[in-house]
Amino acid sequence: MTALARQAGQSALETTVLVVPGMHCAGCMAKVERGLGGVSGVASARVNLTARQVRVEHDPAVAMPVLIDALSAAGFASQPRGQELTPPSSAAKPLLAPLAVAGFACMNVMLLSVSIWSGADGSTRDLFHWLSAGIGVPAIIYAGMPFFRSAWGAVKRGSTNMDVPISIGVILATGLSLYETVRGAPEAWFDGTLMLLLFLLAGRALDAAMRDRARAGVDALLRQAAPGAMVVTRGELSWLAAPDLLAGMIMRVAAGERLAADGEVISGASWFDQSLLTGESAPVRAATGDRVLAGTLNLENPVDVRVEAAGQGTTLAEIARLMDASGQTRSAYVRIADRASRLYAPAVHSLAALTFIGWMLAGAGFYQALVHAIAVLIITCPCALGLAVPVAQVVACGALMKRGIMVKDGSALERIATVDRALLDKTGTLTMGSPLPDPAVLEALPADAAAVAVGLASHSRHPLSRALVEALAARGVRPADLADVSEEAGQGLRALWQGRVVALRRPEAASGIAAVLEIAGQPTWLIPFADRLRPATGAALAGLRALGVEPSILSGDNAAAVAEVAQATGLTGQSAALPQDKQAEIVRLQAAGHKVLMVGDGLNDGPALAAANASIAPGTASDVGRQAADLVFLGDSLDAIPCAIRAARRTMRVVRENFVLAIGYNVLAVPLAMAGYVTPLVAAIAMSTSSLIVIGNSLRLAGAAR
Amino acid sequence: MNGLAMLIPVALGLGCLGLAAFFWALKGDQFEDLDGAAARILIDDENDGPA
Numbered sequence: 001m002t003a004l005a006r007q008a009g010q011s012a013l014e015t016t017v018l019v020v021p022g023m024h025c026a027g028c029m030a031k032v033e034r035g036l037g038g039v040s041g042v043a044s045a046r047v048n049l050t051a052r053q054v055r056v057e058h059d060p061a062v063a064m065p066v067l068i069d070a071l072s073a074a075g076f077a078s079q080p081r082g083q084e085l086t087p088p089s090s091a092a093k094p095l096l097a098p099l100a101v102a103g104f105a106c107m108n109v110m111l112l113s114v115s116i117w118s119g120a121d122g123s124t125r126d127l128f129h130w131l132s133a134g135i136g137v138p139a140i141i142y143a144g145m146p147f148f149r150s151a152w153g154a155v156k157r158g159s160t161n162m163d164v165p166i167s168i169g170v171i172l173a174t175g176l177s178l179y180e181t182v183r184g185a186p187e188a189w190f191d192g193t194l195m196l197l198l199f200l201l202a203g204r205a206l207d208a209a210m211r212d213r214a215r216a217g218v219d220a221l222l223r224q225a226a227p228g229a230m231v232v233t234r235g236e237l238s239w240l241a242a243p244d245l246l247a248g249m250i251m252r253v254a255a256g257e258r259l260a261a262d263g264e265v266i267s268g269a270s271w272f273d274q275s276l277l278t279g280e281s282a283p284v285r286a287a288t289g290d291r292v293l294a295g296t297l298n299l300e301n302p303v304d305v306r307v308e309a310a311g312q313g314t315t316l317a318e319i320a321r322l323m324d325a326s327g328q329t330r331s332a333y334v335r336i337a338d339r340a341s342r343l344y345a346p347a348v349h350s351l352a353a354l355t356f357i358g359w360m361l362a363g364a365g366f367y368q369a370l371v372h373a374i375a376v377l378i379i380t381c382p383c384a385l386g387l388a389v390p391v392a393q394v395v396a397c398g399a400l401m402k403r404g405i406m407v408k409d410g411s412a413l414e415r416i417a418t419v420d421r422a423l424l425d426k427t428g429t430l431t432m433g434s435p436l437p438d439p440a441v442l443e444a445l446p447a448d449a450a451a452v453a454v455g456l457a458s459h460s461r462h463p464l465s466r467a468l469v470e471a472l473a474a475r476g477v478r479p480a481d482l483a484d485v486s487e488e489a490g491q492g493l494r495a496l497w498q499g500r501v502v503a504l505r506r507p508e509a510a511s512g513i514a515a516v517l518e519i520a521g522q523p524t525w526l527i528p529f530a531d532r533l534r535p536a537t538g539a540a541l542a543g544l545r546a547l548g549v550e551p552s553i554l555s556g557d558n559a560a561a562v563a564e565v566a567q568a569t570g571l572t573g574q575s576a577a578l579p580q581d582k583q584a585e586i587v588r589l590q591a592a593g594h595k596v597l598m599v600g601d602g603l604n605d606g607p608a609l610a611a612a613n614a615s616i617a618p619g620t621a622s623d624v625g626r627q628a629a630d631l632v633f634l635g636d637s638l639d640a641i642p643c644a645i646r647a648a649r650r651t652m653r654v655v656r657e658n659f660v661l662a663i664g665y666n667v668l669a670v671p672l673a674m675a676g677y678v679t680p681l682v683a684a685i686a687m688s689t690s691s692l693i694v695i696g697n698s699l700r701l702a703g704a705a706r
Numbered sequence: 707m708n709g710l711a712m713l714i715p716v717a718l719g720l721g722c723l724g725l726a727a728f729f730w731a732l733k734g735d736q737f738e739d740l741d742g743a744a745a746r747i748l749i750d751d752e753n754d755g756p757a
Contacts, residue, residue: 026748049742096732104725108718124710131714 013043014060018067018078021052028076035074039066054078091208098143099201105139106194110684113191117681121186129181129188136190140174143197146204162341162386165348166200169377176374192378192683199691200386207390207410210397229253229260232304242294249307253298256463261294261307268303271513272296283513295603299463299513300506335411336652337389340659344385352376355674372676379673379683380666384690388658391698396651399705404619404634405644412630416614417648418595422544422641423586423608425600426555426565426573430537432636433601433620435464435513435529437471445517445525451480453517453527456493456504459485464515464529465493465504492516536637537569543642547649549597554582556604582608599641601625616641647704654701658694665690 020032029047032054036045041059048055056067064080071078112128120128147170151163170193177188228241229251237252242260245251250266253259259272269287274296283299286292292305352373359369393410400407407413424430445453454472457465458479482495482502492505492515500520507516513529544551553573555562562575574585582600586608589596598605598612601621609615609628617629626632633640669686672678731737 026745029742029745030749047742048739049745050739093732093737096737097729100725100728100732104721108721111717135718 012060013057014062016056016058016064016067016080018054018056018071018080019052020047020054020071020076020078022076023047023049023052031074032071032076035070035076036067039070042067090212092205092212095146095201095205095208098146099198099205101139102143102194102198102201105135105143106191106198109136109191109194113680113684125186126181126184132188132190133178133181136194137174137178140170140190140193140197143194143201144170147197147200160342160345161338162345165341165345165377165380166196166386168349169380170197172374173378176371187680189378189680189683192680192687195684195687196378199687203387203390206394210394210410229257245307247307247309251305251307252302253305254302255298255300256466258297259292259294259305261305262309263292263305263307265290265292266304266306268301270298270300270303273299297463335389336414336655337386340385340388348377348380351380351670351674358674359676368676372674375676375678375683376670376673379669379678379686384662384665384687384694385659387691387694387698388662389655391695392651392654392658392701395698395701396647396654396704399702400631400644400647403640403643403705405640405705406632406634407644408630408632412614413648413651415595416597416616416630416645417652419549419597419614419645421589421594422549422551422597422599423554423582423589423612424551424571425598425602425605426553426557426562427531428601428620429599429605429618430553430565430569430638431531431533433531433618435467436532437468437515438528438530439471441525441527442471442475447477448480449517449519449522449525450475450477452482452497452502452519453477453504455479455482455497456485456495456502456517459495460487460493464513467529468504468515468527533565533568534636534638536639540638540640540642541569541571543639544645547642547645549642549645554585554598554608556582556602579604579607583611586611597641597645600629616644643705647701650704651701654698657697661693661697662690 023029023032029049032047033045036042036054036056039058039062041062043057043059045054045056047053054071058067068078068080109132112132116125116128144167147163147166150161151167154161154164173189173193177190177193180188228239229245230237230253231240231245232250232252240249245261251260251263255270265286265288267288269285271283271285272292273283274293284296286303291308294309355376356369356373359372360366364372390410393413396413397407397410427433442450450472454469454477457468457472459482460466480497482497485493485495487493492503494501494503494505496502497519501518502520503516503518505516505518507514507526515527515529517525517527541551551571553562553566553569553571553575554577555565555573555575556577556579557575559575562573565571566573577585582598582605586596586598590613595613598608598615599617600609600615601618602625605617605625606628609617609625614631615629616631616633617625619626619632619634621629621632631640631644633644665686669678669682672682736743
C-alpha cells in the first residue's frame with residue numbers, strides 16, 4: 001500500500017469526491033476506506049461521515065468506474081458528486097470563531113468585573129476597566145460582526161429585524177463604557193455586552209448546526225438520483241449524464257432503469273411505470289413508435305428510445321417550472337421571531353427615547369439622561385428573546401430527527417403547527433409506491449417452492465424479482481441451491497433444482513402485474529403483485545383527525561384505483577388530478593381560509609408540495625418531491641405525519657411561553673432601568689437568569705416526538 | 707497588589723493560548739466532520755486500513 005502510494009505520489013494525484021449515501025457508522029467508514037484503499041493507484045481515501053462523502057486521492061489513470069466498482073464490491077452504492085449539487089456551505093461554521101472569541105472575552109472580562117463588584121476601587125478599578133476595554137472592544141467588534149452585517153442589510157432595505165436593536169444596543173453600550181473608562185467612572189458595561197453576544201451567538205450557532213445536519217441528510221438523499229442514460233452511438237455504448245443528452249440520440253434503457261429524457265421507442269416493447277410522473281399506478285405498455293416520458297421506470301424489457309426532448313424540453317422540466325411559480329405562500333411567510341421583533345424593536349427604541357426625554361425634562365443633565373436611556377437599551381437587548389425561538393426549535397428538531405423525521409428549516413415547524421387540512425397523494429404516499437407480492441399467496445407457498453423462488457429471483461435485477469426476494473427474505477426464507485441459472489430478458493429466469501427444471505417467468509395472459517413460479521412436477525403458482533397501503537395508515541389518519549386536521553386523498557391515479565384506497569382508508573378522494581389540478585385544489589382550500597398540509601412523493605406532487613402551507617414527503621419520494629417538501633420522513637409508517645404535527649404544535653407552545661418569560665423579564669427590568677437603578681451587576685444577573693430560564697423551558701421538548 | 711501584575715498577564719496568556727488552539731483546530735478542518743470523528747474511534751484495526 002505504501003509503495004503504491006509513493007508510486008502514485010510521483011505523478012500528480014487527482015482528487016475525486018464520491019457521494020456514498022449508505023454510510024452511517026464506524027463499520028461503514030472502515031469498509032469504504034479499506035475498499036478504496038485496496039484499489040491499486042489509490043493513494044488515500046478519507047470519509048466525511050457528516051456529508052456522506054469520501055474524498056479519494058488517486059492516480060489520474062484510475063477511472064471513476066473503478067472506484068465505484070470497488071465501493072459496490074464493499075457493499076455501498078455511490079455516485080460522483082455533481083457540480084451543481086455541491087452541498088451549500090455550512091451555516092454554523094462561520095459562527096464558531098466569533099462564538100469562541102466572545103466566550104474567551106466574556107470569561108476574562110467577567111473575572112475582572114467580579115473584582116470590581118466585590119469592591120475594588122480607585123486605581124485598581126480603573127486598571128481593570130482599561131483591561132476590560134482592551135479585551136472587550138476588539139472582541140465585541142469581531143464577535144458582533146454577524147449581527148452588525150445582518151442589521152445593516154435590513155436597514156439598507158428599509159426594514160428591521162432582531163439584529164437592529166441588538167446592534168444599536170451593543171454599539172451604544174460599548175461606546176458608553178469606553179467613555180466611562182476614559183473618565184474613570186465607577187461603572188462600565190463590557191461584561192454585559194459580551195455576555196449578550198455570547199448568548200446570542202450560541203443560539204444562532206445551535207440553530208445553524210441543526211439546519212446543517214438536517215440538510216446534510218436530505219442532500220445525501222437528493223444526490224442519490226443522478227439521472228443519465230446509456231447512449232448507443234455506432235454500435236458502441238457510453239454513459240451520458242441527463243444534461244448532455246440531445247434530441248436524436250438513442251438511449252438503451254435496461255429493465256429497472258428510469259428514463260432520462262422524453263422519447264419514442266424505436267425497438268423493443270415493455271411496460272412502463274409512470275406513477276412518479278402522473279400518479280397512475282397501473283403500468284403502461286409502450287412498443288415501437290410509442291412515446292415515453294422522462295422519469296418513468298422501465299419494468300420489463302430493455303428498449304431503445306430515440307430522444308425527442310431532453311433537459312428543459314421534457315415533461316419533467318415543465319413540472320419544475322410550475323413548481324417555481326407556486327412557492328409564493330412559502331416566501332410570503334414571516335417567521336415568528338421576525339414578527340416579534342417587528343413589534344419589539346420600535347417598542348424598545350421608543351422606551352429608550354422616552355427615558356431620555358423624561359430625564360431631560362426632570363432636569364438631569366444631558367449625560368445622565370443618555371446613560372439612563374442606554375441602560376434601557378442594554379437591559380432590553382433581546383437576549384432571552386433571541387434564544388426563545390432557536391433553542392426550542394433545535395431541541396424539537398433533534399427529537400424529530402431521532403425518530404427519522406428530518407426538518408429542513410425552522411420555519412417549517414412554525415408552518416406545520418398551523419395546518420387544519422391534509423391532502424395525501426395515493427401512490428407512494430398512502431401506499432408503498434412499488435409493486436409488492438401478494439402476502440396471501442406467499443403464505444400459501446410451500447417452503448421448498450418459496451426457497452426456489454428466492455433462489456431464482458436473487459439472480460435478477462428486475463424490480464419484481466427484487467420485491468419478491470425482499471418479501472420472502474423478510475419471512476426468513478433461505479434461497480435454494482440452483483444450477484444453470486439463466487435469465488432471458490423480458491421472459492424470466494430458468495434453472496435446475498435437484499435435477500428438475502424450475503422457472504420464474506411472466507404470465508402468458510398479462511392482466512395486471514404478476515409472476516409465475518414453475519417447478520417441474522408440481523402445480524404452478526401465480527404470484528400477483530400490487531401496490532399496498534403503508535403499515536399503520538389507519539392509526540396515522542385517526543391521529544390526524546384527533547389533531548383537528550381533516551385528511552383527504554388527492555391523486556393523479558384513475559378513479560377505480562383511488563376508490564379502492566379511499567374505501568380501505570375511509571377517506572374521501574379526488575382522482576385523475578393533473579399537477580396543475582393539485583395545485584389549484586390547494587389554492588382553492590387556502591382561499592377558503594384553510595392551512596393546507598400536502599403529503600406527497602411524486603414529481604406530479606411537486607407543484608402542490610411547493611404551494612401548500614407545509615409539506616411532507618416520504619424518504620422514498622422522487623428527488624423533486626424531497627426537495628419541495630419541508631419535512632422528509634424515513635421508514636414506511638405514516639405515523640410520522642401526526643407525530644410531526646404534534647411536535648410542531650408543542651414547539652410553538654414552548655416558543656410562546658419563552659416569549660412570555662422573556663418579555664416578563666423586561667416588564668420587571670425596564671422600569672428599574674428607566675428609573676436609573678440598573679447597574680452592570682443587575683444587568684448581568686438579569687440577562688443570564690432570563691436566558692437560562694428560556695433554555696431550561698426549551699429543553700422540555702426533548703421528548704416532543706414521542 | 708504586586709501579585710496582580712503577574713497573575714493578570716498569566717491568566718490572559720493562558721486564555722489566549724486556548725483561543726489560539728481553537729482557531730488552529732478550526733483552520734485545520736477539525737470541525738469538518740464531527741460525526742465521522744466520533745465514529746472513527748470505534749474502528750479497531752486502523753493499522754490494516756489505508757495509510
